[in-house]
Amino acid sequence: MSQTARFQSFEDPSHREGAARVAALRAAMAQRGVAGFVVPRADEHQSEYVPANAERLAWLTGFTGSAGTAIVLADKAALVVDGRYTLQAAEQVDTAIVTPVPLAETSVEAWIEANLPAGGVLAYDPWLHTPDGLARLERAAQAAGGRVEATALNLVDLVWIDRPAAPRAPVVPHPDHLAGEAAAAKLDRVRAALDKARLGALVVSDPHNLAWAFNLRGGDVSHTPLPLGYAVIPRDGLPRLFLDARKVTAEALAALDGLAERHDPEALTEALDALGAGKARVRLDAATGAVALRRRIEAAGGSVDVGPDPITAMKAAKNAAEIAGTRAAHRRDGAAVTRFLAWLAREAPGGAVSEIDAVVRLEAFRAETGLLREIAFPTISGSGPNGAIVHYRVSRGTDRRVQPGELFLIDSGAQYADGTTDITRTVAVGTPSPEMRDRFTRVLKGHIAIATAVFPRGTTGAQIDSFARRPLWEAGLDFDHGTGHGVGAFLSVHEGPQRIAKTGTVALQPGMIVSNEPGYYKVQAFGIRLENLVLVEETSLPGAERPMLGFETLTLAPFDRALVALELLTPAETAWLDAYHARVRAALDDLVDPETRTWLAAATRPLAEA
Known part of the structure; x- marks a missing residue:
């Protein structure tokens, strides 16, 4: 195809310069007398998607995954990645220089403890680590007989000659009719939370929280409409926003008038000094607050309380306007995805569709809505064995055609001004094997178990995660990722604190949006994942003695009937799928073209x- 995706690059990751870059970093380490340097995949805000000037791990090693940490010593180097990226890391890095290490086998701290030389100094950038993360590094270094030491400048930055400039995308207001609550009211809620916790101020280090609290949006990173910056919200008085004046539009300034003071980023250190001198207890977000922030406040005599940013929980529970917006976004997006699935059904059996073709075509259907702002993350488009790579990212070097007799997995999402979407569908090209149908149906049964779950208030994601796994467990199978993550409202497609996973310790609350995405992956053969977004809502049960919650499914697009082994479904599961498909057809029928409408009726x- 001659089309090009607007938002996704297909360039092949390269480690051709990895040896020279690691050598340059080692020279900088030797010059400063340190034995090692830690390079996390992080920016100053611990963001999932980072700006180009913060892609230090990718520049150094060639690894482009969203999570990972490199530890570079004088004679060896490791890249620790979780199970999502084990295969990707081995393919992208020069393994003669950097050794990929699966997190399941060895943690960052365990590797440091085993390899840092006695008496060695492990250097780190205090802007890229949280206090808790630093404490783990300190314990590991001490166990090895060494110590950690902060650097004034990041050592990678010293050798990254052509490092990109910091982003300056326009900062714009997010309208109240979409936000559902004026920024002034949100800030009043934040101040009330500070007063209740007896805190004098909050340092907002998470750009998602800054965007939500002040009803602002930006474009400093890919896939999430964020303005990178900081804020200080005192219990009394006007908040202060630290944003580059060159990116704050006149409309944003007008919206902030009387609400907050705007300062250049360089003024943040002075503000932290003032907080310290004021002796008030200052809340620093445990998840995103950098060590550098804490040390600056404490050096000025202040008291830092490391804990959850109260904005995070407020942001997670969507209000009526945000819920209405996300429903509208999902209907629009469902029509685009359904047009894509109909196109795929026509084109793929002939062998004419590649993984890249699929990404480009799906993005085009979304763009034709006229309302697409960005894709929510790089589309995962995996045919056959590539579908078994959980976070596979197609490039020109890995691109393969969708072939008859294979499964094709596509995981994608979109950012619209009224909502964020995330959907995964797995389809059969040609006739699926009995094994494929069995595995697909077990994943579907787990998906339905989550979609139909009813649970009392106070239930955590960890308590219902196993609902999705039981049909797989019964066949001796499982999957190695969480069942669901939180989702924002025209913000991050991966939003905490809620999640459905073994580690999901936060109670689900009405208004929270989470994904429902169990899967199964047969290495070198195929992958299956079925994902809808669901809204936590109150529900009533006859005779219930406690307040109960359940889920409303938001996503609207068909599942592949050809992959359903009907004999494995219970009557209730069959009824759920038939009802869901009827709802999809009713919601999308007038949004799609006649050819797609005919396909949708059959699907x-x-x-x-039959």
Whole structure:
């Protein structure tokens, strides 16, 4: 195809310069007398998606995953990655220079403890580590007989000659009719939370929280409409925003008038000094607040309380306007995805569709809505064995055609001004094998178990995670990722604190949006994942003795009937899928073209019909 995706690059990651870059970093380490340097995949805000000037790990090693940490010593180097990226790391880095290490086998701290030389100094950038993260590094270094030491300048930055400039995308207001609450009211809620916790001020280090609290949006990073910056919200008085004046539009300034003071980023250190001198207890977000922030406040005599930013929980529970917006976004997005699935059904059996073709075509259908702002993350488009790589990212070097007899997995999402979407569908090209149908149906059963779950208030994501796994466990199978993550409202597609996972310790609350995405992956063969977004809502049960919650499914697009082994479904599960498909057809019928409408009618007919 001659089309090009607007938002996704297909360039092949390269480690061709990795040896020279690691050598340059080692020279900088030797010049400063340190034995090692830690390079996390992080920016100053611990963001999932980071600006180009913060892609230090990718520049140094060639690894482009969203999570990982390199530890470079004088004679060896490791890249520790979790299970999502084990295969990717091995393919992208020069393994003669950097050794990929699966997190399941060895943690960052364990590797440091085993390899840092006795008496060695492990250097780190205090802007890229949280206090808790630093404490783990300190314990590991001490166990090895060494110590950690902060650097005034990041050592990678010293040798990254052509490092990009900091981003300056325009900062604009997010309208109140979409936000559902004026920024002034949100800030009043934040101040009330500070007063209740007896805190004098909050340092807002998470750009997602800054964007939500002040009803602002930006474009400093890919896939999430964020303005990178900081804020200080005192219990009394006007908040201060630290944003580059060159990126703050006149409209944003007008919206902030009387609400907050705007300062250049360089003024942040002076503000931290003032907080310290004021002797008030200052809340620093445990998840995103850098060590550098804490040390600056404490050096000025202040008291830092490391804990959750109260904005995070407020942001997670969507209000009526945000819920209405996300419903509208999902209907629009569902039509685009359904047009894509109909196109795929026509084109793929002939072998004419590649993974890149699929990404480009899906993005085009979304763009034709006229309302697409960005894709929510790089689309995962995996055919056959590539579908078994959980976070596979197609490049020109890995691109392969979708072939008959294979499964094709596509995981994608979109950013619209009224909502954020995330959907995964797995489809059969040609006739699927009995094994494929069995595995697909077990994943579907787990998906339905989550979609239909009813649970009392106070239930955590960890308590219902196993609902999605039981059909797989019964066949001796499982998957190695969480069942669901939180999702924002025209913000991050991966939003905490809520999640459905073994580690999901936060109670689910009405208004929270989470994904429902169990999967199964047969290495070198195929991958299956079925994902819808669901909204936590109050529900009523006859005779219930406690307040109960359940889920409303937001995503609207068909599942592949050809992959359903009807004999494995219970009557209730069959009824759920038939009802869901009827709802999809009713919601999308007038949004799609006649050819897609015909396909949709067949794709959503009851399972009992041939």
